[in-house]
Amino acid sequence: MTDTQYDRAPGDASALPDVERDTPSGMLIYTIGLVLAVVLTAMSFWVANTSLLWVGGVSLGLTVLAIAQMGIHLVFFLHVTTGPDNTNNVMALAFGVLIVALVVVGSLLIMADLNDSMMPGPELMNLQMQH
Amino acid sequence: MNIAVTADDEVRYEARPSATELGPASKRIVVGYGFWIFLLSDIVMFSAFFAAYAVLAHATAGGPGGMQLFNQRSVAIETVCLLVSSYTCGLMSLAIDRSQYGRTYLTAFITFVLGALFLTLEVREFAGMIAMGAGPQRSAFLSAFFTLVGCHGLHVTAGLVWLVVMMAQVAIRGFSATVERRLLCFSLFWHALDIVWVWLFTVVYLMGVLP
Numbered sequence: 171m172t173d174t175q176y177d178r179a180p181g182d183a184s185a186l187p188d189v190e191r192d193t194p195s196g197m198l199i200y201t202i203g204l205v206l207a208v209v210l211t212a213m214s215f216w217v218a219n220t221s222l223l224w225v226g227g228v229s230l231g232l233t234v235l236a237i238a239q240m241g242i243h244l245v246f247f248l249h250v251t252t253g254p255d256n257t258n259n260v261m262a263l264a265f266g267v268l269i270v271a272l273v274v275v276g277s278l279l280i281m282a283d284l285n286d287s288m289m290p291g292p293e294l295m296n297l298q299m300q301h
Numbered sequence: 302m303n304i305a306v307t308a309d310d311e312v313r314y315e316a317r318p319s320a321t322e323l324g325p326a327s328k329r330i331v332v333g334y335g336f337w338i339f340l341l342s343d344i345v346m347f348s349a350f351f352a353a354y355a356v357l358a359h360a361t362a363g364g365p366g367g368m369q370l371f372n373q374r375s376v377a378i379e380t381v382c383l384l385v386s387s388y389t390c391g392l393m394s395l396a397i398d399r400s401q402y403g404r405t406y407l408t409a410f411i412t413f414v415l416g417a418l419f420l421t422l423e424v425r426e427f428a429g430m431i432a433m434g435a436g437p438q439r440s441a442f443l444s445a446f447f448t449l450v451g452c453h454g455l456h457v458t459a460g461l462v463w464l465v466v467m468m469a470q471v472a473i474r475g476f477s478a479t480v481e482r483r484l485l486c487f488s489l490f491w492h493a494l495d496i497v498w499v500w501l502f503t504v505v506y507l508m509g510v511l512p
Contacts, residue, residue: 177326179333181394181489196398200391207384211499215377218507229508236503240496247391247492259337266341270348277352 178255203246354445362440367509386415387495
C-alpha cells in the first residue's frame with residue numbers, strides 16, 4: 171500500500187508532513203483571508219448603494235459576492251481544502267449545502283407558486299396584505 | 302504501508318493515526334468532526350429562518366419596511382467588528398498551537414471586545430426599532446426579521462460566554478489536550494457565526510434596502 175490517508179479535524183491546518191514544509195505560515199493565510207473578505211464586503215456595500223449599476227442585476231451581484239465571501243471564509247479561516255485528509259469534512263459540508271439549498275430554494279419556489287395560484291384579486295390574497 | 306525512511310518522520314507518522322490503517326482517528330479529529338456536523342445542522346436551522354424571512358420580506362402589513370428601518374452605517378460597523386473578531390480568533394488558534402499564554406489571552410480579549418461591540422450595536426438597533434413601534438408583533442416581516450437576526454445574536458452571546466469560560470479553563474488547567482479540543486470547537490463556532498452573518502447582512506440589510 172502506498173497511500174496512507176490521514177484525516178484532519180475541521181478547522182485544523184494541514185497535518186500532512188510533506189505539505190507542511192512549503193506552505194505559508196498560518197498568520198499569512200488568516201491575513202490574506204481577512205483582506206479578501208474586507209474587499210468583498212466593501213464591494214457588497216458599494217453595489218447595494220451605487221446608482222451606476224442596473225437595478226435588476228444588483229441582487230444577483232450581491233448573492234455572488236456573498237457566496238464568494240463564504241468561500242473565502244471556508245478556505246482561509248476554516249482551512250477547508252480538497253486534500254485527501256479533508257474528504258470527510260468536505261463531504262459533510264456538501265451535504266449541509268445541499269439541505270440548505272433545498273430548504274431555501276424550495277420554500278421560495280413553493281411560496282411564489284402559491285401566491286401566483288391564488289389570484290382572485292391581489293388585494294385579497296397577496297401575502298403583503300396579510301399578517 | 303509506505304513510511305518515510307528517517308526515524309524523525311516515522312515518529313511523526315505514528316503520532317498521527319489514520320482511520321484506515323492505524324486504528325481509530327484521534328480524539329481531536331473525532332470531536333472536531335462531530336462539532337462540524339453540529340455546526341452544519343445549526344446552519345440548516347438558520348436556512349429555515351432565512352427561507353421564512355425571504356418569503357415574508359414584503360409582508361409589512363402597512364408597517365415600516367427595511368428601507369425605513371435599516372441603518373447601513375451601523376450594519377457596516379457590525380460587519381467589520383465580526384470580521385476582525387473572526388481574524389483575531391484565527392490568530393488565537395495559532396497562539397494556542399504554540400502554547401503561548403500571553404498572545405492567547407490578548408487575541409481572546411480582542412475577540413471578546415469586538416463581539417461585545419457587535420452585540421451592543423445590534424441590541425441598540427433592536428431597541429430603537431421597538432421604541433418606534435416596529436417590534437416583532439408589528440408585521441410578519443418584522444417577526445421574521447427579529448427571529449433571524451435575534452437568533453444570530455443569541456449565538457454570538459453564547460459564543461462570548463463560551464470564550465470567557467474557555468479563558469478561565471486555560472488559566473486554571475493550562476493547554477491540556479481537552480482544553481485545546483474545546484478551543485478548536487470554539488474557533489469553529491466563531492468562524493461559522495461569521496459565515497452566517499455574511500449571508501445575513503447580504504439578504505437582510507443590503508437586499509432589504511434595494512428599491
